[in-house]
Amino acid sequence: MNTVIVGLQWGDEGKGKIIDLLSKSSDYIVRFQGGNNAGHTVVIKEKVYIFHLVPSGILRPNKICVIANGVVIDPKVLLEEIDKLKEQGIDVDKRLKISYLCHVIFPYHRIMDKLREIKRTHRIGTTAKGIGPCYVDKVARCGIRIGELFNDSVFKEKLKDNLKEKNAIFRKVYNQEGFSFKKLYDEYKRYADKLYPYVCNTKLILEKAIESKRSILFEGAQGTFLDIDFGTYPYVTSSSVISAGACIGTGLAPFHIDKIVGVIKAYTTRVGEGPFPTEFLPKFSDFIRNKGNEFGATTGRPRRCGWLDIFMIKEAVSLNGASEIAITKLDVLDGIKKIKICVGYKYKNQILKEFIYDSYIFSKVKPIYKEFDGWNESTSNIKSYKDLPKNAKNYLKEIEKLLSTSVSLVSVGSQRDQTIYL
Numbered sequence: 001m002n003t004v005i006v007g008l009q010w011g012d013e014g015k016g017k018i019i020d021l022l023s024k025s026s027d028y029i030v031r032f033q034g035g036n037n038a039g040h041t042v043v044i045k046e047k048v049y050i051f052h053l054v055p056s057g058i059l060r061p062n063k064i065c066v067i068a069n070g071v072v073i074d075p076k077v078l079l080e081e082i083d084k085l086k087e088q089g090i091d092v093d094k095r096l097k098i099s100y101l102c103h104v105i106f107p108y109h110r111i112m113d114k115l116r117e118i119k120r121t122h123r124i125g126t127t128a129k130g131i132g133p134c135y136v137d138k139v140a141r142c143g144i145r146i147g148e149l150f151n152d153s154v155f156k157e158k159l160k161d162n163l164k165e166k167n168a169i170f171r172k173v174y175n176q177e178g179f180s181f182k183k184l185y186d187e188y189k190r191y192a193d194k195l196y197p198y199v200c201n202t203k204l205i206l207e208k209a210i211e212s213k214r215s216i217l218f219e220g221a222q223g224t225f226l227d228i229d230f231g232t233y234p235y236v237t238s239s240s241v242i243s244a245g246a247c248i249g250t251g252l253a254p255f256h257i258d259k260i261v262g263v264i265k266a267y268t269t270r271v272g273e274g275p276f277p278t279e280f281l282p283k284f285s286d287f288i289r290n291k292g293n294e295f296g297a298t299t300g301r302p303r304r305c306g307w308l309d310i311f312m313i314k315e316a317v318s319l320n321g322a323s324e325i326a327i328t329k330l331d332v333l334d335g336i337k338k339i340k341i342c343v344g345y346k347y348k349n350q351i352l353k354e355f356i357y358d359s360y361i362f363s364k365v366k367p368i369y370k371e372f373d374g375w376n377e378s379t380s381n382i383k384s385y386k387d388l389p390k391n392a393k394n395y396l397k398e399i400e401k402l403l404s405t406s407v408s409l410v411s412v413g414s415q416r417d418q419t420i421y422l
């Protein structure tokens with residue numbers, strides 16, 4: 001069984017926890033897009049692990065973790081992550097595989113990410129990790145792949161070509177100093193030496209895994225409305241976040257995918273700029289942010305918070321082909337008297353019949369809410385659906401009904417055992 005896990009909102013849905021749970025019964029866990037803009041949290045007892053590039057399955061002994069071709073890699077960050085895992089006694093060396101086709105993030109990508117933000121009239125609020133500029137170079141066909149770091153003449157030529165153009169831009173457009181070839185070359189050769197043992201043909205490894213009936217879990221990063229095509233452009237990330245990205249980002253054909261699980265939070269959050277129709281007013285946003293600990297796992301920025309937007313999630317279910325839903329953070333809604341779900345939008349007083357992809361219009365829509373009575377009881381120690389408060393069950397049933405999709409898992413806390421399977 002090969003399963004894709006995708007976020008159906010704006011990221012941080014709790015994918016890390018769900019991947020950690022599902023990786024128990026998977027053999028391979030694969031990142032297929034994005035880079036260290038992702039921050040996936042797994043909590044095991046008092047230990048908190050935050051993954052940026054290494055698949056969250058690495059905590060399960062014997063699982064093979066793959067960083068496939070669709071991912072962009074900042075080698076410095078990856079090596080730090082590997083070292084930290086090793087310090088904690090996690091065996092990484094034999095279990096981590098990196099595609100030689102992954103594009104590499106250089107310091108000029110990170111600086112460019114920041115400089116472009118400063119120059120924009122409307123900032124995107126990127127993570128400033130160089131993700132966008134690295135994907136730009138991939139598409140512009142001047143990017144450097146990790147496998148090319150091992151071929152001295154190719155690496156030298158490509159780095160020289162890149163610096164010729166980029167240093168001119170830095171100096172002339174941004175009035176900044178450029179980068180020294182020698183310094184970058186030496187630094188990246190050091191990284192290359194360390195990463196060499198992990199780099200290989202991951203498409204082949206995954207195909208062999210499928211041949212021998214092993215199961216693969218595809219670990220989506222970000223969320224559907226940060227997708228480069230279907231997200232709230234330009235307030236998006238630079239990769240294909242939706243489930244179809246799992247094929248492009250690994251080289252596996254679509255018929256290998258058996259199941260797509262969409263992860264949602266019981267409410268909505270967003271980090272960075274961009275439209276957010278159901279966003280709370282500041283005071284309630286602060287309250288939920290503190291209750292749900294809604295601070296970015298990568299940048300520490302406060303996350304914007306709002307009501308659950310089913311109209312948006314319904315579109316995400318369709319874009320991803322999600323056949324089941326995992327809901328996280330239901331416990332954060334404990335004790336809230338009235339809970340709202342957005343079931344549609346009005347634009348210029350007209351009810352919209354279909355989802356709107358124009359970010360300007362999207363920023364002007366007014367949500368249509370359905371209101372529900374909340375529950376007073378704490379849900380965080382509940383282990384089975386039947387023990388949930390009546391109104392919490394109603395909330396979940398309504399979500400299933402509105403999405404015409406079944407909820408297979410409800411999370412009521414960050415620990416592994418704070419999970420209700422349906």
Ligand code: GDP
Nearest residue numbers: 012013014015016040041297329411412413414
């Ligand atoms: P991801 O990027 O989708 O993996 O999500 P993040 O890790 O960035 O953010 C989710 C946060 O919520 C993490 O701090 C998790 O430990 C936490 N979390 C996950 N599930 C639950 C839950 O059911 N309840 C609570 N209270 N926290 C949760």
Ligand code: IMO
Nearest residue numbers: 011012037038039126127221222236237271272
């Ligand atoms: P996980 O995998 C939440 C957001 C940034 C910004 C936009 C573009 O943890 O869910 P980028 O640096 O990618 O160019 O930034 O995308 N963003 C995320 N928001 N969770 C993430 O990942 C994100 N990755 C990027 O905040 O708005």
Ligand code: MG
Nearest residue numbers: 012039040297
């Ligand atoms: Mg995150």
